[in-house]
Amino acid sequence: xxxxxxxxxxxxxxxxxxxxxxxxxxxxxDSRLVLEGDLFAALRGERTDGHLYLEQARRRGAVAALxxxxxxxxxxxxxxxxxPSCPSALLRLAAAxxxxxxxxxxxxxxxxxxxxxxxxxxxxxESAGPVLKSEGNWNTELGLPLxxxxxxxxxxxxxxxIGLQKPGDVRLLARLLRPTTAIITEIGPAHxxxxxxxxxxxxxxxxxxxxxxxxxxxxxxADNALLRFRKEEIPHALWFGLREPADFRxxxxxxxxxxxxxxxxxxxxEGQFWLPFVGDHLLRDFLGTLAVVLSLGxxxxxxGSGITRFQLPPGRGCLVEREGIFWVDDxxxxxxxxxxxxxxxxxxxxxxxxxxxLGDMLELGESAAxxxxxxxxxxxxxxxxxxLFGDLSRHTAKGALENGYPxxxxxxxxxxxxxxxxxxxxLRPGDWVLLKGSRGMHLEKILEERESS
Numbered sequence: 001x002x003x004x005x006x007x008x009x010x011x012x013x014x015x016x017x018x019x020x021x022x023x024x025x026x027x028x029x030d031s032r033l034v035l036e037g038d039l040f041a042a043l044r045g046e047r048t049d050g051h052l053y054l055e056q057a058r059r060r061g062a063v064a065a066l067x068x069x070x071x072x073x074x075x076x077x078x079x080x081x082x083x084p085s086c087p088s089a090l091l092r093l094a095a096a097x098x099x100x101x102x103x104x105x106x107x108x109x110x111x112x113x114x115x116x117x118x119x120x121x122x123x124x125x126e127s128a129g130p131v132l133k134s135e136g137n138w139n140t141e142l143g144l145p146l147x148x149x150x151x152x153x154x155x156x157x158x159x160x161x162i163g164l165q166k167p168g169d170v171r172l173l174a175r176l177l178r179p180t181t182a183i184i185t186e187i188g189p190a191h192x193x194x195x196x197x198x199x200x201x202x203x204x205x206x207x208x209x210x211x212x213x214x215x216x217x218x219x220x221x222a223d224n225a226l227l228r229f230r231k232e233e234i235p236h237a238l239w240f241g242l243r244e245p246a247d248f249r250x251x252x253x254x255x256x257x258x259x260x261x262x263x264x265x266x267x268x269x270e271g272q273f274w275l276p277f278v279g280d281h282l283l284r285d286f287l288g289t290l291a292v293v294l295s296l297g298x299x300x301x302x303x304g305s306g307i308t309r310f311q312l313p314p315g316r317g318c319l320v321e322r323e324g325i326f327w328v329d330d331x332x333x334x335x336x337x338x339x340x341x342x343x344x345x346x347x348x349x350x351x352x353x354x355x356x357x358l359g360d361m362l363e364l365g366e367s368a369a370x371x372x373x374x375x376x377x378x379x380x381x382x383x384x385x386x387x388l389f390g391d392l393s394r395h396t397a398k399g400a401l402e403n404g405y406p407x408x409x410x411x412x413x414x415x416x417x418x419x420x421x422x423x424x425x426x427l428r429p430g431d432w433v434l435l436k437g438s439r440g441m442h443l444e445k446i447l448e449e450r451e452s453s
Contacts, residue, residue, distance in 0.1 A: 359437020
């Protein structure tokens, strides 16, 4: 962080106890994840209180702790910054760390494609200099300060994912981050339980564009009708897409094995790229990525050589082979938009018997039943088996039957264990299996079992 404890205390409105000249390496929000030299933030949660783990944090190497109350006994060798509120202090610290960073800041949001696009952008920008990218759940109001604490003078770019769970999330993070480039990958139904409608989702995510730094650039998905309706509001944006007219658009798509040849028209000229993945949604993510990195000074040649090294993040469409069975692991999360895309890509990609495993799509509110039923209507008859897990997936079964999918191919399960048992007795070498469901359905356990068996 390149800040002393005294400087941090001044920023966050706290007081120091102990060695105020110490410079922490970075923040840690979990005592179990503390590394040598960290500043541990003692957050209070519903189930536990970080103030109970000061000694554990010290033993793991923390040099200081951010606390809301002075402990009766301060662990020996652990300095303190005492503040009225740890979450508020973290946001104030994050704002100061962002102010100190002078390089390009790329922020990504969208219903789907955020993490994949973030990883693509970060990989390609590495050819121009050191990149700090958000990891894991660093896309929240607590995760963003954690991410910014890892910035060093050596970093040239910051690439940050912005999540949305409840109203106001994107506004808070965007105002703090003030991105120089903002990309919206897609707008579709997700988190409807908290946001109510797709239009409301767009309003929330549009806060990223509203809070661009002066002179900042918006990069937007031209294939999304809701975003296209906003075109007059931001005339200087860059647009990308596979179907609609766009600044970055596909001219030819040719699938070849596990990859795709994509010919692209851009304001910087035409280019042909070998992409180590298939699927329209991933090709669109690449077009958005290309718009970002070329606008930041990369050449078509640099982008082309870099993307050949790209690997999909775990649980987001990765191909995994176990005992001659090919698993498309898209189990990290699910909503109607991402599940439809996963089904379409899987059916084009699979070369053997195709089996689809779907868990419930969560957080869809009052629309959950109809959205699951609609999903059932998208199951291709060419898929030889449909394995469904969860209460909402009963509606998926109804939709599949209404669309003519054979009843004898549909199996519904109440528990993950019964689903695993059925798969064990059904699968044979050469089969292809799609795993897709919301994070809370834990479909990744199916692959973990295969790995450990």
